[in-house]
Amino acid sequence: IGMFLDTNALLYILDKRDGDRDLPDKKIDLLDPYYAKYFAKALIDYFSLVPPEFVAQIDSQPIVVTYNTEHISGYGAWTFAFLEQMFAHYFGGKKPFLIVNNDWKLPPADEKKFFAAKNSWGAALHGPYVGYEGGIVASVGPGYDESRISGRIGRKRDRRGGETFINDLGVVTQSDIFKNVRMVMLETWNEFFEGTAIDLTQEYGDLYLRMAKAFISYWKTL
Secondary structure, three states: OOEEEOHHHHHHHHHHHOOOOOOOOOOEEOOOHHHHHHHHHHHHHHHHOOOHHHOOEEOOEEEEEEOOOOOEEEOOHHHHHHHHHHHHHHOOOOOOEEEEEOOOOOOHHHHHHHOOEEEOOOHHHHOOOOOOOOOOEEEEOOOEEOOOOOOOOOOEEOOHHHHHHHHHHHHHHHOHHHOOOOEEEEOOOOOHHHOOOOOOEOOOEOHHHHHHHHHHHHHOOO
């Protein structure tokens, strides 16, 4: 079990300090020690609930994937040094294997130090993630449908009865850009409201679980 940190959740910190959660002009400054503490605490609290034998790790580092920086006004190398220090204190010197969305930017030397990899959330809608040639993380999705969500513009990527998922998975195994990939993200497990789930559904039963299982078995032979 790894962690996906939805950075929208950081807005709830404002409840504790400002009492005006979710106002559009409010953002979190992760250069402020108050907010940086809660950023680190999110990871610490999460992995405190996962039995150690079930923690997903790469190179003995617990896997953490972050969403984008839409609600973050400031951050820097200090933010991630502080995060690593706090995490190591609670987990025997370990630091997180941090996979950040590609809008997180630091100077190259700091990115190399603190970021294990970059990714781009949204493969379910936009297609297989093929950025950062030579990167170690790829992502695919089965399709997307927000047509029934109030306030959305109605974007949709047809599942085509499973063909979209199969084709996306095929890109991962056939393209040279993925030759160094160590991890494939499947978006998503159970985000049903956007039509991206591969979990059991009324419409598809366990079709996507069977396809994912077959892909994983094949992937591990490569």
